[in-house]
Amino acid sequence: MSLPSLLLVGCGKMGGALWQGWLDRGVASSVILDRRCPAPPAPHHVVRSAEEIPQDFKPDIIILAVKPAGMETALASLRPWLDDTIVISMLAARTVESLRAACQGARTKIVRAMPNTPAAIGQGVTGVCSPDLDASERELCTTLLSAVGVVAWVDDEPQLEALTPISGCGPAYVFLLAELLEKEALRVGLPSDTARLIARGTVSGAGALIAASEEESAVLRQNVTSPNGVTAKALDVLMAPPAWPEAMTKAVDQAMARAREMAS
Ligand SMILES: NC(=O)c1ccc[n+]([C@@H]2O[C@H](COP(=O)([O-])OP(=O)(O)OC[C@H]3O[C@@H](n4cnc5c(N)ncnc54)[C@H](OP(=O)(O)O)[C@@H]3O)[C@@H](O)[C@H]2O)c1
Incomplete structure (x- = not known):
């Protein structure tokens, strides 16, 4: 080139x-x-x-x-x-x-x-x-x-x-998810090497699946969520107010406000 x-x-x-x-x-x-x-x-x-x-x-x-x-x-x-x-x-x-x-x-x-x-x-x-x-x-x-x-x-x-609080800061949110999944794996009794392996593998595998798929993210989520199944129970908690959707809105607003403050 x-x-x-x-x-x-x-x-x-x-x-x-x-x-x-x-x-x-x-x-x-x-x-x-x-x-x-x-x-x-x-x-x-x-x-x-x-x-x-x-x-x-x-x-x-x-x-x-x-x-x-x-x-x-x-x-x-x-x-x-x-x-x-x-x-x-x-x-x-x-x-x-x-x-x-x-x-x-x-x-x-x-x-x-x-x-x-x-x-x-x-x-x-x-x-x-x-x-x-x-x-x-x-x-x-x-x-x-x-x-x-x-x-x-x-x-x-x-x-x-x-865009900054979405893609600029976004990797940190995903790393936090991996961190929390690993912590939960330990809490429910898995050995530390397994906890690390499955938490990181899950985040990177899900990311690779999104990259390889043309489906909307919500559709990929729905595809792995049987009505009243195990994942549905977990998502009921994560998606209920004031859990992830509201927390994400607040996080993005706070990050954007800080970026504006730093630029002024
Ligand atoms: N890293 C990220 O993920 C990320 C994400 C978004 C945006 N950015 C932006 O990218 C920029 C760089 O970040 P970074 O993390 O890559 O920083 P970094 O690792 O500290 O790299 C900056 C390099 O530039 C050298 N340098 C600075 N002023 C110089 C000068 N006048 N003459 C010669 N060399 C000079 C520094 O040397 P010394 O260490 O000796 O000063 C250092 O090697 C930042 O403005 C940051 O806001 C970074």
Whole structure:
């Protein structure tokens, strides 16, 4: 695959996952700016600070994957390379407006992306929005971000904020489910290795089944729930007010409120 020249800034958990995805897909030459990233195979090139970026390197796309608190410093150090680029920010709670301000008047198109942790194994969900891109630029960004999973474009930043407590935080909810199932397995008398095996296997198996199926999630649930059967008894508890449906609504509202607070 041939892509424009890329500058990846920050090669930690999220940047590293992206970079691995690009390597797997044979993406063309890129420069990685990171204080500790191990030397990548040619033709990729790693530098430890912006001063080391080769003078003749002209990035078309800059992917920013540093911690949100490092945004201003990183973009200030990149000012000589910012004009006529697309900056894709993976930073949580950093608005397009704040990214634009940190670009200090550069002719830069801004993209905001919200990935999630399964990106580390190429199975992430990345929400994306941008007020600046045309259709072909969006397609290019989709290709780049697809390296770590599915890409969901949304219309604007309010929609990206709405997506954050679902797909951004969602893996934590699923991990909590695995944790609770394991705890219950122990409580009802199963040995710890079995408890771990069945809890994790159940969550990953159900996830794989959803991925392999075109049925609605509710239909998959109904398919394993005989009327008045064992699963039905458990679901009566989980679906009764104020159990899971109400708790999930409250959790999503709280997470969204916190994201707004952090962005302001
Ligand atoms: N991890 C996730 O699941 C996740 C999910 C959604 C969004 N995100 C977003 O992704 C971004 C990155 O998160 P992460 O977990 O991947 O962080 P991380 O593992 O800490 O990676 C950031 C890397 O960038 C390096 N770095 C920072 N500023 C630099 C600079 N100016 N020059 C050179 N290297 C620099 C850091 O080095 P030092 O450690 O030496 O500073 C570190 O190696 C965050 O903004 C986060 O909001 C992450």
